Amino acid sequence: MEQEKIDISSKLYNTPFVEQVAFNLEQLEYRYNELVEIDTSDKENQRLYLMIFDSFIVLFRAMFLETGDKQYTLQNYFKLRGQNNVADKIDTYLDSYFYDWDTISIKKVLKFIADKFVCHIDPISRIDLGMANAYMAVLNNPYEKNNIRNIMKQLFDIIREGLDTK
Numbered sequence: 486m487e488q489e490k491i492d493i494s495s496k497l498y499n500t501p502f503v504e505q506v507a508f509n510l511e512q513l514e515y516r517y518n519e520l521v522e523i524d525t526s527d528k529e530n531q532r533l534y535l536m537i538f539d540s541f542i543v544l545f546r547a548m549f550l551e552t553g554d555k556q557y558t559l560q561n562y563f564k565l566r567g568q569n570n571v572a573d574k575i576d577t578y579l580d581s582y583f584y585d586w587d588t589i590s591i592k593k594v595l596k597f598i599a600d601k602f603v604c605h606i607d608p609i610s611r612i613d614l615g616m617a618n619a620y621m622a623v624l625n626n627p628y629e630k631n632n633i634r635n636i637m638k639q640l641f642d643i644i645r646e647g648l649d650t651k
């Protein structure tokens with residue numbers, strides 16, 4: 486399945502805050518584009534996938550899942566541009582259900598993976614490990630509605646819309 490390359494960081498304006506957001510977005514785009522190129526059906530590539538996924542999820546967490554006005558998130562970027570509606574669309578999408586049959590949100594799934602397995606070294610239970618494996622299976626499955634490709638497509642469509650309207 487051919488995946489569209491993401492490239493929107495060049496549309497951001499230049500201020501110190503925005504330069505940092507643009508750099509972070511460029512890095513996120515790069516890591517995402519590298520991630521989706523990996524053929525995980527080849528066992529030799531599975532460790533590479535996890536390594537790049539870890540790098541991607543750290544930046545994703547920082548850019549979309551952090552809270553507070555001082556964070557360099559895309560939501561704060563759009564709020565500073567007076568586009569609270571775009572920031573709200575990002576948050577609304579991330580708060581939508583990860584599964585159609587469960588109430589856990591996309592945000593909670595990605596934050597769980599980032600916090601429990603990548604950004605922090607927290608104690609994990611067998612249940613945590615099983616949940617993480619189930620979430621990762623969905624994120625990597627091209628036939629799942631909320632796989633990583635579709636999540637990123639939805640987010641970048643919202644971002645593009647915001648950048649094109651101002």
